Amino acid sequence: MESLVSTMVGRDDVQGELSAFMTATEGQALILRGETEVGKSALLDHVAGLAASENHRVIRAAGVEAEAELPFAGLHQLLYSLLPRSAGLDEGHRAVFDVVFGLRDCKAPSVMTLGIAVLDLLSLAAAEQPLLLLLDDGQWMDASSAEVCGFVGRRLTGSSVKMLIAVRSDVGSRFDTSALPELPVAALPERAAGQLLDLRHPRLDTQTRRIVMEQAMGNPLALLELPAYVNGGHHGRTAEEPLGFGDVPLSRRLQHVYGIRIERLPAPVRDELLRGALDGVGAGPGGNHAPGARYRMREADEAVAAGLLDTDPATGDLVFRHPLIRTTVVRLATPNQRRAAHAELAGVHRHDVERRARHLAASIVDPDEEVAAALEAAADSATRRGGAIAAVAWLTRAAELSETPADRSRRLGDAAFIAGHAALLDQARKLVRSDLPPGASESAAAVVTSAYVALYEDGDVRAAHRHVAAGIESLRKDSAHEPADVLTRLVNVLLAISQYAGDSVLWDRTEQLMDSLGDRVDTRSAIYRDAWSDVVRHGAGVHERVERAFAGVSELEPWDVSRLAVAAYHVDTLSQYRPYLQRAVDLEVETGAVATGMTMLHLIMLDQLAAGEWDDAERTGQRALELTTSHGNALFTHHTRAYLGLLAAMRGQVERARESQAVLDAWARPRGVGFLTQIADAIGTAAALSEGDYEAAYLYAIGITPPGSFERYAHQASRTLLDLVEAAVHTGRLEQARRHAQAASDAGLPGVSPRLALITYGALAMTAADEKEAEDMYARAEAHPAGAGFPFELARIRLAHGVRLRHTRGPKAARPVLVRAAESFERLGARGWAERAQAELRSSGAPARASLSYLTALTWQERRIAELAASGLTNKEIGARMHLSPRTVSSHLYRVFPKLGVTSRAALRDALGKTGAGGDV
Numbered sequence: 007m008e009s010l011v012s013t014m015v016g017r018d019d020v021q022g023e024l025s026a027f028m029t030a031t032e033g034q035a036l037i038l039r040g041e042t043e044v045g046k047s048a049l050l051d052h053v054a055g056l057a058a059s060e061n062h063r064v065i066r067a068a069g070v071e072a073e074a075e076l077p078f079a080g081l082h083q084l085l086y087s088l089l090p091r092s093a094g095l096d097e098g099h100r101a102v103f104d105v106v107f108g109l110r111d112c113k114a115p116s117v118m119t120l121g122i123a124v125l126d127l128l129s130l131a132a133a134e135q136p137l138l139l140l141l142d143d144g145q146w147m148d149a150s151s152a153e154v155c156g157f158v159g160r161r162l163t164g165s166s167v168k169m170l171i172a173v174r175s176d177v178g179s180r181f182d183t184s185a186l187p188e189l190p191v192a193a194l195p196e197r198a199a200g201q202l203l204d205l206r207h208p209r210l211d212t213q214t215r216r217i218v219m220e221q222a223m224g225n226p227l228a229l230l231e232l233p234a235y236v237n238g239g240h241h242g243r244t245a246e247e248p249l250g251f252g253d254v255p256l257s258r259r260l261q262h263v264y265g266i267r268i269e270r271l272p273a274p275v276r277d278e279l280l281r282g283a284l285d286g287v288g289a290g291p292g293g294n295h296a297p298g299a300r301y302r303m304r305e306a307d308e309a310v311a312a313g314l315l316d317t318d319p320a321t322g323d324l325v326f327r328h329p330l331i332r333t334t335v336v337r338l339a340t341p342n343q344r345r346a347a348h349a350e351l352a353g354v355h356r357h358d359v360e361r362r363a364r365h366l367a368a369s370i371v372d373p374d375e376e377v378a379a380a381l382e383a384a385a386d387s388a389t390r391r392g393g394a395i396a397a398v399a400w401l402t403r404a405a406e407l408s409e410t411p412a413d414r415s416r417r418l419g420d421a422a423f424i425a426g427h428a429a430l431l432d433q434a435r436k437l438v439r440s441d442l443p444p445g446a447s448e449s450a451a452a453v454v455t456s457a458y459v460a461l462y463e464d465g466d467v468r469a470a471h472r473h474v475a476a477g478i479e480s481l482r483k484d485s486a487h488e489p490a491d492v493l494t495r496l497v498n499v500l501l502a503i504s505q506y507a508g509d510s511v512l513w514d515r516t517e518q519l520m521d522s523l524g525d526r527v528d529t530r531s532a533i534y535r536d537a538w539s540d541v542v543r544h545g546a547g548v549h550e551r552v553e554r555a556f557a558g559v560s561e562l563e564p565w566d567v568s569r570l571a572v573a574a575y576h577v578d579t580l581s582q583y584r585p586y587l588q589r590a591v592d593l594e595v596e597t598g599a600v601a602t603g604m605t606m607l608h609l610i611m612l613d614q615l616a617a618g619e620w621d622d623a624e625r626t627g628q629r630a631l632e633l634t635t636s637h638g639n640a641l642f643t644h645h646t647r648a649y650l651g652l653l654a655a656m657r658g659q660v661e662r663a664r665e666s667q668a669v670l671d672a673w674a675r676p677r678g679v680g681f682l683t684q685i686a687d688a689i690g691t692a693a694a695l696s697e698g699d700y701e702a703a704y705l706y707a708i709g710i711t712p713p714g715s716f717e718r719y720a721h722q723a724s725r726t727l728l729d730l731v732e733a734a735v736h737t738g739r740l741e742q743a744r745r746h747a748q749a750a751s752d753a754g755l756p757g758v759s760p761r762l763a764l765i766t767y768g769a770l771a772m773t774a775a776d777e778k779e780a781e782d783m784y785a786r787a788e789a790h791p792a793g794a795g796f797p798f799e800l801a802r803i804r805l806a807h808g809v810r811l812r813h814t815r816g817p818k819a820a821r822p823v824l825v826r827a828a829e830s831f832e833r834l835g836a837r838g839w840a841e842r843a844q845a846e847l848r849s850s851g852a853p854a855r856a857s858l859s860y861l862t863a864l865t866w867q868e869r870r871i872a873e874l875a876a877s878g879l880t881n882k883e884i885g886a887r888m889h890l891s892p893r894t895v896s897s898h899l900y901r902v903f904p905k906l907g908v909t910s911r912a913a914l915r916d917a918l919g920k921t922g923a924g925g926d927v
Contacts, residue, residue: 014052015205016198017045021052023189027168028056028138035159035169037144037181040191043227043328046172049191050140053170057138062168063131064138069146070286071333076360077393077593078106080151084139085124088131095130099123106150106391117592121157125165128158132166139169145179150392150593152180159186193224202226207233227328231264261334267312268331268338276335278306279314280347283335284365285354287325301354345369360384367403378407382417385424389563392593394428394600397421402437415441419451423495426458427565429600429637435459450492453477457499462601465641465677467507471515474500478519494528498569501531505538505721506641508680513539513719530555530566537573542716542724545758548577559586564594568605576721578759580613581795585886595633604634604642611649615656616761617887618797618834623653644673648685655692656798658837663693684710684722691729696838700736707733714745716753724755724762728799731769732806744773760792761799768803777814784810794877794887801830805843808850817850824850833869871898872906876914 014021027036038046054064067083085103092100102115102123115123131137141147141155159169171186173179194202196219203210203218210218210233222228268276285301303324309315314331315324326332336344349369355361363384366377381404385397401421408414418441425434438452448456453474460470478496497520504516520527520535533551536544552574559567571587574580587606594603607630614623627650634642651666667689674682687709694703707730711723727750734743747769756763764787771783784807787793793800808824828843867888874884881892881899888895899911906917 014048015202016194017049020049020189020191024049024053024170025056027170028053028060028062030168033132033162033165033167035162035171035186037184037186037188038170038172038191039175039188040172041175041193041225043225044191044193045226046191047142047328048226050142050170050172053138054140057136057168060136062136062138064140066140066142068142069144069148071146072284072286074146074148075393075396075399076148076364077150077388077391077396078148078154080141080147081124081154082107082151084141084151084155085127088127091131092127095123095126099126103127115593116589117153117157119589121154121161124154124158125161128167129165136166137168139167141169141171144171144173144181147180149180152184153592156181156184156186159184194226194229195224199224199226199229203229203233206230261337264314264331264334265338267314268335271308271312275306275308276339277343277347278303279309279335280339280343281350282324282326283332284344284347284368285351287323287332301351345371359387363400367400367407370407373407373409375407375409375413378404378409378413378417381407382420385420389424389598392564392590392598394424394564394594394598395430398425398428398430398433405441415449415451419449419454419492422451422455424599426455427599427602429604429639431455431459431463448477450477450481450496454495454499457503458601461499461503461506462639462641465506465644465674465679467503467509467512467678471500471503471507471512474503475515475519478523482519482522490526490528493523493526494531497523497527497531498534501534501538506679506681508684508719508721509678510718530570533573534569537576538721540719541576541721541758541762542753542755543718545577546754548573549579549759552577552579556583556586564590564599565602568602568609571609572605575609575612576759578616578761578792578796580609581617581887584610584613600633600637601639601642604630604637604639604646607633608642608645608649615649615653616796616798618830620653620657620835624650627653640673641679644670644679644682648682648689651689652685652692655689655696657835658696658839660693660697660838663689667693680719681721684720688722688726688729691726691733695729695733696836698838698842700733703729704733704737704739713739713742714749716749724750724758727755727762728765728769728802731772732802735772740773743769744775747773760790761796764790764792764796764803765799768799768806771803772806780810791877794874794879797830798834798836801827801834801836801839801843804830805839805846808843809846812846812850817852820850821847821852825852868898868902871895872902872914872918875899875911876918 027034038049040046050066054066057064065084065087067080069080073079089103089107092103099122102120105115106120128137128139144152144155147155155169155171159171162169171181173181175190193199199219199222203215203222206229207215207218214233218229218232222232268279271279281301282303287300287303303315306315306324310317310324314327316327317323318325326335339347345368348365352362352365352369355365359380363377363380366380370377381400385400385404388394388397388400398421401417401424405414405417405421408417418437422434422437425431425437434455438449438455441449441451453476457470457474460466460473474496478493478500481493481496500516500519504513507513517535517539520531533548533555537548537552541548552570555562555570562570567586567590571580571583574583587610591603591606591610594600594606607626611623611626611630614620614626627646630646631643631650634646647666648670651663651670654660654666655663667686670682670689671686673679674686687706690706691703691710694700694706707726710726711717711720711730713730713734716723727746731743731747734740734746747766750762750766750769755766767783767787767790771780771787774780774783784803787803788800788807804823804827808820808827811823812820824843824847828840828847831840831843870888871884874887875881879887881895884890884895885892902914903910906914
């Protein structure tokens with residue numbers, strides 16, 4: 007578009023705001039928001055001029071409709087010229103850029119991980135010269151790039167980087183919720199509009215001037231473009247004749263103006279414009295992959311003379327003056343012309359899987375297996391990069407272009423499968439219905455989709471189980487017509503249904519079916535069965551199998567990552583896989599496998615709960631609740647409320663916990679969703695324990711499993727081991743408590759998971775009749791390496807130990823152990839437990855809260871890092887555990903050492919022990 011810098015009229019206020027934006031001493035981001043063609047691009051030009059005069063480096067990019075579905079296409083534009091500087095970053099951040107721009111085949115990073123890498127790259131570039139990023143037409147920016155730009159824009163304070171983004175007010179965009187400051191750009195007031203019109207078209211007659219002013223409505227571009235059209239440019243029509251626009255939107259009017267100029271061009275020039283328009287020319291240096299430069303238009307001088315193209319001063323390439331010209335070029339072309347142009351562009355992008363496939367798909371009408379296969383490959387690429395929604399569209403088109411019914415059916419099934427994981431259940435149903443001829447039996451893909459709908463929307467585990475089991479039985483008898491992955495999908499959804507049902511009868515049927523399939527069961531499905539069903543009986547060795555499966559994480563689909571992480575949760579090793587989930591979840595909940603993203607949020611919350619990061623867990627849970635509610639996923643909504651209720655119970659927010667318990671139980675119990683009814687009982691148990699109502703806690707706990715045994719297929723049976731034992735001890739049911747603790751030991755629970763080892767030793771210590779045996783077991787529990795990962799359980803064991811010591815060896819022996827328990831409960835925010843620990847401290851002769859005075863010297867994060875370092879973890883391992891960089895960990899330790907009066911890591915444990923925190927790692 008022709009620059010309006012030299013004729014900027016009526017924009018004094020906006021220009022003043024932009025000048026202040028540029029002269030601000032710190033980096034910041036700003037959104038310019040206004041209607042189409044209101045002059046936002048001209049204002050970007052104005053700011054670019056200001057920046058150049060202040061020796062800023064200016065980088066420009068623009069969103070384009072043609073790439074709105076290509077993940078990271080916009081970000082590639084914005085960073086293209088800076089990527090050579092990534093050599094100055096550490097290996098981790100270089101790898102992030104390689105992954106998102108297609109140079110390395112790994113799992114896509116999260117918004118946070120990528121955003122931090124972008125911030126580091128920008129800081130590196132701005133260290134030599136202040137940087138200004140200008141993004142035009144932000145409403146067409148692909149979702150992944152917009153999320154990263156929003157993340158970066160909110161964190162520019164303290165840098166020499168500024169970001170200015172122009173978006174249309176009449177088109178929704180991802181920047182609408184970016185929480186960045188905005189500057190509105192309104193239409194010009196009548197007086198300013200008249201000044202601009204008179205300045206650029208000084209010899210208009212009165213009638214023409216009046217018509218243009220009425221039709222332009224203060225829009226600067228319309229004021230510049232309409233006069234030539236009104237003044238006889240439209241096939242000799244005079245100014246007195248009506249324009250015939252009626253209520254046509256202003257952008258359509260301008261498209262008509264541009265259309266006249268386009269139609270007058272020679273056919274070869276129009277073809278050249280069409281290729282450029284379909285490939286987004288003028289929107290930056292290419293798509294999401296490094297080689298992906300856009301089409302370069304040539305031999306289009308007539309289009310330049312007609313005011314349709316400009317020359318980019320930086321590259322010398324021909325570019326469209328305005329996005330509306332691109333749109334008009336495409337709309338004027340015939341379908342055959344568009345298909346021919348797409349075919350040529352597919353050849354241009356033959357090395358870019360996704361861009362080539364997009365053009366190929368638009369280039370043909372009749373079935374073509376080569377194109378269908380290319381689209382299938384593009385869908386696979388998009389899925390791995392967090393673009394499951396785009397993958398559904400490409401697979402659907404691939405099905406349309408398939409040459410055989412079998413290939414068509416397979417691709418529609420794949421599309422429906424991904425749509426189900428993307429929370430597009432209505433679309434999934436339509437896809438499988440479109441593949442079902444009248445009178446035909448239901449396909450395996452339809453069975454999977456129906457099961458997702460029954461499970462997620464209604465929580466109908468019984469009907470869903472019957473439906474899928476029948477589908478597997480049918481496929482088991484006649485497998486000749488279905489590929490192996492169809493059977494695997496059926497098996498996996500049956501396992502998910504069985505897990506939620508938590509019913510021994512349904513689980514028995516599931517295991518019978520899987521046994522009948524023999525070696526046709528996928529190795530990962532076998533892991534899911536053993537982990538999700540009954541870890542007491544099948545959990546041994548699952549941890550190692552999960553670890554081996556995660557070794558090939560770059561080859562895993564997002565749903566495989568989440569399923570393996572669910573298996574890791576059941577054997578309490580989730581913490582080592584949380585980074586994978588955090589890298590994936592932000593991508594998946596926006597444009598990817600949304601339902602899978604919901605599960606990932608649950609898992610992240612569970613790991614935060616286990617690690618004692620309860621405030622973070624609350625935030626994660628609320629985010630998951632908003633997501634599940636907005637998508638109408640009733641099962642996941644109640645699942646999220648279950649974990650929020652459990653957190654409330656642990657914190658001592660008893661009223662809130664019981665409200666969650668009642669709502670959860672009322673929804674899940676009639677439907678037979680045993681997984682959730684067990685959590686409801688666990689909430690009741692935890693809430694009762696928190697307020698010291700041990701009788702109620704015992705009754706809730708034995709509702710999950712009777713003492714002395716572990717109910718088959720009840721996932722909470724082993725998880726509430728310590729709850730049942732503790733409640734039984736405090737209600738005088740010592741025999742039941744001892745029998746239950748011994749049952750845990752006899753079942754080999756310490757070998758199943760680190761948490762089960764910790765609480766089994768604690769339960770054995772609480773129930774030991776012999777003092778030496780009790781002390782041995784308490785020592786074993788408190789020294790267990792798992793203690794650092796499960797601080798709530800460890801604090802409970804310490805509290806019980808301290809109480810026992812006070813009665814057997816006196817107050818002095820009890821005090822150090824009680825101090826550690828009290829400090830942990832207070833740090834966690836476990837109100838009821840903290841009050842009980844303080845009461846025990848007072849009984850041991852310690853003044854109230856005096857024992858915790860040493861903690862004022864250290865922040866919570868400093869204390870946590872010191873404890874982990876004292877346990878022997880390296881800075882890198884601590885960083886992975888707390889999701890910090892090793893450099894940040896080192897900085898914290900540098901501050902901790904003088905506060906504790908030590909000079910080395912080796913002295914940390916003794917220093918913490920002397921202050922009363924020793925060993926709480």
